[in-house]
Amino acid sequence: xxxxxxxxxxxxxxxxxxxxxxxxxxxxxxxxxxxxxxxxxxxxxxxxxxxxxxxxxxxxxxxxxxxxxxxxxxxxxxxxxxxxxxxxxxxxxxxxxxxxxxxxxxxxxxxxxxxxxxxxxxxxxxxxxxxxxxxxxxxxxxxxxxxxxxxxxxxxxxxxxxxxxxxxxxxxxxxxxxxxxxxxxxxxxxxxxxxxxxxxxxxxxxxxxxxxxxxxxxxxxxxxxxxxxxxxxxxxxxxxxxxxxxxxxxxxxxxxxxxxxxxxxxxxxxxxxxxxxxxxxxxxxxxxxxxxxxxxxxxxxxxxxxxxxxxxxxxxxxxxxxxxxxxxxxxxxxxxxxxxxxxxxxxxxx
Numbered sequence: 214x215x216x217x218x219x220x221x222x223x224x225x226x227x228x229x230x231x232x233x234x235x236x237x238x239x240x241x242x243x244x245x246x247x248x249x250x251x252x253x254x255x256x257x258x259x260x261x262x263x264x265x266x267x268x269x270x271x272x273x274x275x276x277x278x279x280x281x282x283x284x285x286x287x288x289x290x291x292x293x294x295x296x297x298x299x300x301x302x303x304x305x306x307x308x309x310x311x312x313x314x315x316x317x318x319x320x321x322x323x324x325x326x327x328x329x330x331x332x333x334x335x336x337x338x339x340x341x342x343x344x345x346x347x348x349x350x351x352x353x354x355x356x357x358x359x360x361x362x363x364x365x366x367x368x369x370x371x372x373x374x375x376x377x378x379x380x381x382x383x384x385x386x387x388x389x390x391x392x393x394x395x396x397x398x399x400x401x402x403x404x405x406x407x408x409x410x411x412x413x414x415x416x417x418x419x420x421x422x423x424x425x426x427x428x429x430x431x432x433x434x435x436x437x438x439x440x441x442x443x444x445x446x447x448x449x450x451x452x453x454x455x456x457x458x459x460x461x462x463x464x465x466x467x468x469x470x471x472x473x474x475x476x477x478x479x480x481x482x483x484x485x486x487x488x489x490x491x492x493x494x495x496x497x498x499x500x501x502x503x504x505x506x507x508x509x510x511x512x513x514x515x516x517x518x519x520x521x522x523x524x525x526x527x528x529x530x531x532x533x534x535x536x537x538x539x540x541x542x543x544x545x546x547x548x549x550x551x552x553x554x555x556x557x558x559x560x561x562x563x
Contacts, residue, residue: 220281220350221412224450224472224493226526232518232555233280234548235352237454238534239273240285243541246272256301260286263336270341274349276541277548281350281413281528282341284406286334288356288417291395291402292365294330295322305369312368314376316384319391324398328405338409353411355403357418357455358395358440359433362388374423381432388432396436400443407447415474416440418455429457430464438468445469452495456533459483466491477532481520489526497532498547503539507546514550523559 219233241247247269250259259265269285289307293299297309313319342351356364364370366377366388380388403414421433433455441451453465454474465473466488475484475496484494502513514529521527529551535544 217348218350218412219348220528221450223526223528224413224452226493228525230556230559231552232521232527232529234529234551235279235281235283236531236535236544236547237283239277239279239283240269241535242537243535243539243544244272244276245541246276256287257299260290261333263333263340266333266337267340267344270337271344274345277545279349279548281352282345283352283354283415284334284338284341284411286337286354288354288361289364290331290334291327291355291398292361294327294402295324295394295398297322297365302369307364308369309365310368312376313362313365313391314380316387316390319387319394322391322394324394324401327398327401331402331405334402335405335409338406338411342410350412351410352452353403353406353414355399355414355416355440357416357421357433358392358399358436359424360418360420361395361399362391363420363423365391374420378423381428392432392436396439399440403440403444404447407444407449411449413450413452413471414444415452415454418453421455421461422457424457426460429461434461434464437465438470441468441470454495459487463487472526472528474530475532479532481517485520485524489524493526493528495528495530497530500531500533500536500539503535503543503547505543507543510543510546511550511554514547515554518551518554518558529555 219229222229223233266285270282273279274282289299292309300308302308345351363377416437418433424432437453444451450471452472452474453470455461456476458478472493472495473488475494477497477499481497502510
């Protein structure tokens, strides 16, 4: 680990001269250079062409100098590698066919070829790692088992989650079999990313937030914790990120992850009090703050950083992904202010 790699130092709760910053979905639609590339190539072509995926991953690093890059890919390449057909429909988002609705369909899914079928991801990581300097960390990722299962069972984005929640209440054993198969596949996928050169991995649990609190542990949190447990031997830190506020987050508090992502609905002071003794924390600026004035951005950045003060183990991030139409100058202001304010706070009273 480079002595100047602030992200890795922070995730291991070591002293840093300022708080590192990156933002979820930082490689994507809000960047004009990404939109220009997408005029030439469709989304899946970019994901599956290592040189293009590397170029997109590096775009926000070149523009803003974030302290970490996150691999550009999509969480749904895992279901595709397991046997579903993946398409991206104009204005309608991803479509997975056939939707998984029976035990027989779960049985036909296979994790045996995940590493071979997703070699384009490993190749992209190697290209990116060669381009990044040693002070900028590279993060790999996967969707959580429950989030992937939601897409696989529903077949497309939904607001009601009728099919997955119906299965959970009607035939929980089918959902559990799918979640376990996904857990096994995700572990293989993230181990492949680690071998290729990522220095940390994040598991995104976007849709675990639709679960009632008493069902979050048995249908989402337990599988995320199993992933963290099985990855510990790789020596690469794991970040678990989920939506749903502090009550959901607490259920990840007995994992072997090194860091927990804090969503924007969670009170950071409470997260620090309950979880920071054991984990580095990442977050948790409301993404819509970036629609506000520069003065508002400064105030909100300062509020979060002052909560931490000089404590080690904080990575500044949004509390969910960046929206595609935020002003670029506000993103630049965010990065500058995180660096300025956190450095000043650490120097105060020294």
